[in-house]
Amino acid sequence: xxxxxxxxxxxxxxxxxxxxxxxxxxxxxxxxxxxxxxxxxxxxxxxxxxxxxxxxxxxxxxx
Numbered sequence: 001x002x003x004x005x006x007x008x009x010x011x012x013x014x015x016x017x018x019x020x021x022x023x024x025x026x027x028x029x030x031x032x033x034x035x036x037x038x039x040x041x042x043x044x045x046x047x048x049x050x051x052x053x054x055x056x057x058x059x060x061x062x063x
Contacts, residue, residue, distance in 0.1 A: 017044055
C-alpha cells in the first residue's frame with residue numbers, strides 16, 4: 001500500500017532526533033509534559049534497534 005503524504009509537506013526535510021531535541025519549542029513542551037530527554041532517547045534507540053532487526057530478518061527470509 002503506498003504511503004500517502006501531503007504534497008505541502010514534501011518540501012520540508014525530515015528532521016533528525018538531534019535536531020528535534022535541540023529545538024526550543026520541543027524542549028519547552030517536553031518540560032511541560034515531564035518528558036525526560038534521556039528516557040526518550042533510550043526509547044527511540046530501542047525502537048530503532050527493533051526496526052533494524054526486523055528489516056534484517058525480512059531480508060534474510062527473502063534470500
